[in-house]
Amino acid sequence: MSLDKEQGGCPSAVTAPKEAGCAGAASPEMDRRQFFEMCKQALPAGMTLLAAAGPLSLANAQTSPAAGAVPEPKLANYAMAVDINKCIGCGRCAAACKAENKVPDSPHYVRTWVERYVIPRDGEAMVDSPNAGIDGFPDQPAVDILKTFFVPKLCNHCANPPCVQVCPVGATFQTRDGVVLVDEDYCVGCRYCIQACPYGARYLHPEKKVADKCTFCYHRITKGLLPACVEVCPTQARVFGDLNNRSSPIQRVLRFNPIMALKAELNTRPKVFYANADQEIR
Numbered sequence: 001m002s003l004d005k006e007q008g009g010c011p012s013a014v015t016a017p018k019e020a021g022c023a024g025a026a027s028p029e030m031d032r033r034q035f036f037e038m039c040k041q042a043l044p045a046g047m048t049l050l051a052a053a054g055p056l057s058l059a060n061a062q063t064s065p066a067a068g069a070v071p072e073p074k075l076a077n078y079a080m081a082v083d084i085n086k087c088i089g090c091g092r093c094a095a096a097c098k099a100e101n102k103v104p105d106s107p108h109y110v111r112t113w114v115e116r117y118v119i120p121r122d123g124e125a126m127v128d129s130p131n132a133g134i135d136g137f138p139d140q141p142a143v144d145i146l147k148t149f150f151v152p153k154l155c156n157h158c159a160n161p162p163c164v165q166v167c168p169v170g171a172t173f174q175t176r177d178g179v180v181l182v183d184e185d186y187c188v189g190c191r192y193c194i195q196a197c198p199y200g201a202r203y204l205h206p207e208k209k210v211a212d213k214c215t216f217c218y219h220r221i222t223k224g225l226l227p228a229c230v231e232v233c234p235t236q237a238r239v240f241g242d243l244n245n246r247s248s249p250i251q252r253v254l255r256f257n258p259i260m261a262l263k264a265e266l267n268t269r270p271k272v273f274y275a276n277a278d279q280e281i282r
């Protein structure tokens with residue numbers, strides 16, 4: 001997906017190396033990855049291009065209101081809720097996501113997937129997700145089972161996202177309406193974000209050689225449509241909405257159910273919320 005600034009605004013990351021004092025500037029013929037490697041070698045160990053660029057940060061560039069006296073209307077803050085009591089593990093969400101976003105066919109590449117948790121009376125929880133849950137699940141293991149449930153997963157669109165912090169070229173960024181995106185025109189495929197994500201929500205696209213993950217179907221939600229996974233869910237287990245809008249459907253789910261977020265202790269401030277979830281979920 002290629003993004004312009006009106007869609008949330010990827011910074012002009014190509015200016016960072018110049019400000020960082022890299023020797024020379026990118027010639028039109030120079031490959032982006034070669035340029036990135038050259039600048040990386042020119043910086044002190046451990047310093048990223050954005051860090052070297054100084055206080056003119058990505059966050060500032062995207063959140064500063066435009067100069068002028070007229071206040072901007074309140075922006076959306078998009079989020080998703082998943083009601084574990086409603087998910088039947090049909091996998092339609094994962095299949096719809098693949099079709100909508102042209103995610104490669106192989107089970108190794110997914111933007112969203114459904115995990116099955118089997119909790120035995122004795123022993124550890126067992127978790128599986130064959131082909132992201134798209135083809136259903138095999139018979140349950142032959143143990144004395146206390147309970148079974150399904151957990152759809154995806155990028156949490158963290159409000160404090162480590163993937164954004166580690167991206168050396170500003171290709172991974174937060175939109176002003178709270179969605180974490182990758183601008184594939186800037187991504188150099190270094191995989192730092194894939195390693196930094198504690199939720200395993202990213203993969204390297206095998207053909208494009210750029211990081212890829214859930215976008216909340218940004219191309220749809222900015223037209224007033226629902227994400228594909230939400231639209232096809234037959235039980236309304238997935239609910240999409242705006243945390244800044246009190247009449248958004250997600251507010252009701254958050255208000256009337258016990259809610260948890262995954263790995264909340266990491267302070268990533270996830271914006272995918274789980275209703276009626278078991279403490280065994282990880």
Ligand code: SF4
Pocket residue numbers: 154155156157158161162163164180196197198199200201202213268
């Ligand atoms: Fe980034 Fe992973 Fe959080 Fe998504 S879930 S915003 S990829 S850290």
Ligand code: SF4
Pocket residue numbers: 086087088089090091092093094114150152232233234235236237238
């Ligand atoms: Fe669960 Fe809905 Fe996905 Fe089916 S489509 S697996 S019910 S979240």
